Structures are given as C-alpha cells and as structure tokens.
Amino acid sequence: MASTTQVLLPGDTIPTSALPTPNNPKKPLTLGPGLRHIPPSTIVASIAGSLSTDNKKNAAWVEYNSGRYTPSANDLVIATILTSTADTFNCTLTPHTPTTSLPHLSFENATRKTRPQLPPHSLVYARIVSAPRDSPVELTCVDPSTGKSEGLGPLKGGMLFPVSLGMARRLLAGKKGGVMVLEGLAEKMGFEVAVGRNGVVWVDGGSVKNTLGIGRALQEVDREGLGERGQRKVVERVLRGL
Amino acid sequence: MAPEVLLSPLHRADGSATYTQNGYSIIGAVNGPIEVLRKDELPSEATLEVHVRPAVGVGSPKERHLETLLTSTLRSIILTHHLPRTLIQLTLQVRSIPAEDAICGVSAYLTLLPHLINTSLLSLLSSSIPLRTTVTAALVVSPTSSPTMPLVMPTAQEILRAGRIKHAHVFAFDGERKMVVCESEGSFTFEEWEEAWEVAEDVCCRDGGVGLGEAMQVDGQSENLEGWLREVVRRKVEGEQRWKSGT
Structure with missing residues (x-):
C-alpha cells in the first residue's frame, strides 16, 4: 500500500x-x-x-467496501435455489434482485437421466459464466474445459454467515488478503469453508458449536478490521471456548 | 459549521447515512440496484424512487414536491445508464427540525431541501452506486435589514433574529461547479440573485482549478462543503482499510 x-x-x-x-x-x-x-x-x-x-x-x-454485490463474470458465489424449471434452477445471489439461472446439466457428472435434485432454499457454490447487462446472469458448477466440479456444487449442511464484500474478496485473495484466522483455527480443528463473492461465507465445522465459532470469528475479524495480532487473539479465544 | 455525518449506520440497507446540521437531522437509506416493478421499468436506465418522510405525521404535498425536486436532481447525478432495468430506492427520514423552523419566515421546504440533497448524496456514496459527480447544496437568505450581507447556511434562530426576509435561495452545485438546483422565493433583482449564487458557490465548491493532488491537502480544516465531503470519504476509506495497518 x-x-x-x-x-x-x-x-x-x-x-x-x-x-x-x-x-x-x-x-x-x-x-x-x-x-x-x-x-x-x-x-x-x-x-x-x-x-x-x-x-x-x-x-x-x-x-471500496460498501453497497450491494453486482455480479461479474468468473466470480465464485454462493447461490440459493428458489425454484426449479424444466432444465434450469432459478437462484438468487442477493435479496430483491432478478434471479440467476443455473442449468441442471452444469453439474459434475450430470446427464439427462441423473440430474441433481435440489429443493428450494438449498445452497450451491457456483461460478458466474456471464453477467451481461441486458440479460439474466448465468451460473455453472463445472469447469467447461475439464468437466470437473473443481470444488463447486451443492453445499450440504453447515451455515451461512454474511460478511462484507471486502472481507469476501480478502478471503478469496489468499495471502494478500491478510486473513489468517482460518489457518489459525485449522491447526486445531477440521472444517469446510466456501466463500462467495456476494458477501456470504458457508461454514461446516461438523457440529453446530464449531460452525458458529468459526463463522462468528470471521464476522468479528471483518467488523473490527483486525490485523494479525488481533486475529490470533480471536483464534485463541475460539479454541479455548470449544 | 460542517455537518456531522455517520456513514452506513443501518446494516440492512445497501447504503445509509445520518446527517445533522443546525438542528436538522436526517437519516437516508439507499437500496439498489434491485428488481424493479414491471410498470416502473425503464428499458435503458435505472428507475429512481425517492421517499421523504417528515419528522411528525404523514407525508403531505410539501414532501411530494421535495421528492420531485430530489428525483430530477439525483437522476442527473447517478449514472442510471449503467444499471438498466433496475430500481434505486432512496428513503429520507427527517428525524428532527429546529423548533424555530416553522416561524422563521422562510418556506419550510426551502430550509429542508439543502439538507435533504446533502443526505441523499452521502447515502448514495455509502451505497457505492456509480455517480457522474457529487452534489452539494446550501441555503442563502437575505434579510431586509442587511440586504448586502446574505446569510449562508444559517440556523433557524439566525433567520428569526434577522427579522423580515427579503428573499431566500437554495443552490446545489455539482463537482464541476455547475449549478444543478436553484429554488428561490421572495422578490429580488437579478444582481441580488447573482450575488447569492456566488456566495453559495463559495460555500459548496472548492476553490476553482484545484487539481486532485492539491485537493488532498485541504481536507480537515476546509470551510467548503466539497472539502468536507472529501474528509467524510477519507474517513470511510480509512475505516475500510484499517485491517491493512491494524494489529
């Protein structure tokens, strides 16, 4: 800087x-x-x-770090399924915005016979294929070149935690983002995390207690703008509470 | 003299601001871009909806008039073409107005308008909606007793003490010193109007011809609204990036 x-x-x-x-x-x-x-x-x-x-x-x-998420191509997002039509799911990324479409066949190993069954309100980790200004946003859960999911797909269990858009960017930026709270927690406990650019983090820590602990720690780091030492303190406190 | 501001106090809105100056206190909240009702949809630009809620009671024609003025002003400020077929919803809740406002001799809509314009800009800045430029507004009042010395952004008490009011104006200027709003009342000559305009321009805009680099230095102690706006944004950026320097 x-x-x-x-x-x-x-x-x-x-x-x-x-x-x-x-x-x-x-x-x-x-x-x-x-x-x-x-x-x-x-x-x-x-x-x-x-x-x-x-x-x-x-x-x-x-x-900047305020305002509503605007979709752009190649962003990783956590979408909520609203309805299912003949060949697509209608999903939302942020409340009160037009729905985005996720084709049934854009999942790993999906064919016309074995298409995924996702009830309303289930969560999907997806990539934005295209976000044109004049037509609906399209999502996918596979890498078009390999046909593999590469970590994308339905998210089962766990909880969603809203964070700021800047925090989501930092979490996805790796080392540059300066968030070490997850690495710190991972030394002592096992959990799964998915970060959506639309300002939500999905956490599955195995038990509700662990999930909440991790999610709340992330939200606190976001809210207080903590540096490395502050994050270490949060990690210690969370681990002590378990 | 500079207004007190708190950016993004409401966590459920996309952008919000509280604004307090001279006893006028307003909360602004912006939601957008969100889905627009089919009947309000514009094919190539965003729809803007402004709601003004009075401190007491329900809205009246005065609020509707203010909404119309604000909508047309903000439409020219927001880059509506970047967000086609969406809705930007702006709600301005007046929290308090000074007790003298009703009896000070200037129309209540004129005394409130500059504060509403400033609050709506702050809320839009907080919501990160693309804007063409900024806008700042000020009230100028000329009493009959001292027609040569117009009062700029006076408190309601000051207007009351000045006695009979000859004319009052609200001016708003964009970042390029262009006038975007002019609302006047009372009787005045063109020269008097021009004088009021110049006074308002001094208050709203930073000194002409200042480059971006130089403008950085004036923040903090500057008297004009543009410098004040820069200071507000600087604090917002600082708050957002404190993790970079935090411990």
Whole structure:
C-alpha cells in the first residue's frame, strides 16, 4: 500500500501520473470497478473509494467496501435455489434482485437421466459464466474445459454467515488478503469453508458449536478490521471456548 | 459549521447515512440496484424512487414536491445508464427540525431541501452506486435589514433574529461547479440573485482549478462543503482499510 492513499470522489479525473506505469508498454490499460473512460483519454472515478493500481497487469480500479454485490463474470458465489424449471434452477445471489439461472446439466457428472435434485432454499457454490447487462446472469458448477466440479456444487449442511464484500474478496485473495484466522483455527480443528463473492461465507465445522465459532470469528475479524495480532487473539479465544 | 455525518449506520440497507446540521437531522437509506416493478421499468436506465418522510405525521404535498425536486436532481447525478432495468430506492427520514423552523419566515421546504440533497448524496456514496459527480447544496437568505450581507447556511434562530426576509435561495452545485438546483422565493433583482449564487458557490465548491493532488491537502480544516465531503470519504476509506495497518 502506498504511504498516502488517494481518495477519490465520483467525478474526479485521474491524473496520468496516478495511472499505473506498465512494465510492458504494449499492454492495454485495464479499468476495474469504479472507473470509467470518457473518450479520448479521460479516466473518471464513479464510486467513492481509494485508487488502487497494478503495474504488472497495467490495471487501475477503485477499492471500496460498501453497497450491494453486482455480479461479474468468473466470480465464485454462493447461490440459493428458489425454484426449479424444466432444465434450469432459478437462484438468487442477493435479496430483491432478478434471479440467476443455473442449468441442471452444469453439474459434475450430470446427464439427462441423473440430474441433481435440489429443493428450494438449498445452497450451491457456483461460478458466474456471464453477467451481461441486458440479460439474466448465468451460473455453472463445472469447469467447461475439464468437466470437473473443481470444488463447486451443492453445499450440504453447515451455515451461512454474511460478511462484507471486502472481507469476501480478502478471503478469496489468499495471502494478500491478510486473513489468517482460518489457518489459525485449522491447526486445531477440521472444517469446510466456501466463500462467495456476494458477501456470504458457508461454514461446516461438523457440529453446530464449531460452525458458529468459526463463522462468528470471521464476522468479528471483518467488523473490527483486525490485523494479525488481533486475529490470533480471536483464534485463541475460539479454541479455548470449544 | 460542517455537518456531522455517520456513514452506513443501518446494516440492512445497501447504503445509509445520518446527517445533522443546525438542528436538522436526517437519516437516508439507499437500496439498489434491485428488481424493479414491471410498470416502473425503464428499458435503458435505472428507475429512481425517492421517499421523504417528515419528522411528525404523514407525508403531505410539501414532501411530494421535495421528492420531485430530489428525483430530477439525483437522476442527473447517478449514472442510471449503467444499471438498466433496475430500481434505486432512496428513503429520507427527517428525524428532527429546529423548533424555530416553522416561524422563521422562510418556506419550510426551502430550509429542508439543502439538507435533504446533502443526505441523499452521502447515502448514495455509502451505497457505492456509480455517480457522474457529487452534489452539494446550501441555503442563502437575505434579510431586509442587511440586504448586502446574505446569510449562508444559517440556523433557524439566525433567520428569526434577522427579522423580515427579503428573499431566500437554495443552490446545489455539482463537482464541476455547475449549478444543478436553484429554488428561490421572495422578490429580488437579478444582481441580488447573482450575488447569492456566488456566495453559495463559495460555500459548496472548492476553490476553482484545484487539481486532485492539491485537493488532498485541504481536507480537515476546509470551510467548503466539497472539502468536507472529501474528509467524510477519507474517513470511510480509512475505516475500510484499517485491517491493512491494524494489529
């Protein structure tokens, strides 16, 4: 992180000096969420947050952590099944938004004869195939190139815990995200976790007590914005309580 | 003088803000983009719904009028074309207004409007809905006793003490110093109106021609609303990123 964070308000023009300087000058500039391009060469912020840049990918985006989840392609999400039609499931990612479709055949080993039976309100860990602006979002649970599930599919048991969108991003970012509470807990107990970019974490710790302990620890780390030492304390407290 | 703000106090709304200034206290909440009713759906842009709820009693034509003004203003601020066929719902609940508001001699809708505009912008910022620019609003009141010295963002008591009011205006400016709202009442000449406009512009917008880098330094002690807005956003960013420096 730079020593001074550049705070952006909607409508602020990004000066050329703040844009990333690519190592490979031929690489086109990529604009992430919160930035828009006004031809010929003006880059304007549309969301309040801090400017982040990546020189390697020649990318710039606005870092923010509030608001509603907006689907984008290749995001991993936890969807809730609402209804099942002839060949798709209708799922929701966030409340009060149009449903997304998950074809019956986009599960591992699914054929016309052996399609998965998922009742309403069951959870699915899925990847967003496409999120066009003008048509419904489509989900899948298989990798199209291999036909394998790669960890995606129905989530059985466990509980859902809402977290902030930024926390979900951090959890999926691995080391860069700076969340070590799960690694710390995993040293002493076994559990399964699935992180959805739509701001939910699914936890199955074997028993309700363990599941709640893990989920609450994640939510506390998110709410308090804890660093490494604070997270270690949370881990100790959770392990002591078991 | 700068308004007190708390961003995202409501955890079930997508974005929210509480705003307190001069005894006017308002809570704003934004939900969106969400599914829109078929009859309100616009094929190529987002529908905006604004609800203003008074501190006491149920809504009246005054609130409906404020809603109309806010809807048309915010439509030009939000990038509605980025969210087609969705609904953005903004609810503004007035929590309290000063007791002198009803008798100070300026229409109640004029004294409330700038606070509503500022609150709705803060709620929209908190909900991370893409915006074209920011908007800040201020009230300017000219009493008959001292027509050369307009009162800017006065408290209701100050208006009451100033005696008879000759004219009052509400101006709102976007981030490029363009006027987006102008509501006036009373009798005034064009010169008087222009003077009020200039005074309001000074309060709302930061000094002209300031680049992004320089604007960073004015936050904190700045007098204008734009600088205040930057400070609010800086605190929001700090809160979101404290895990990076936290222990």
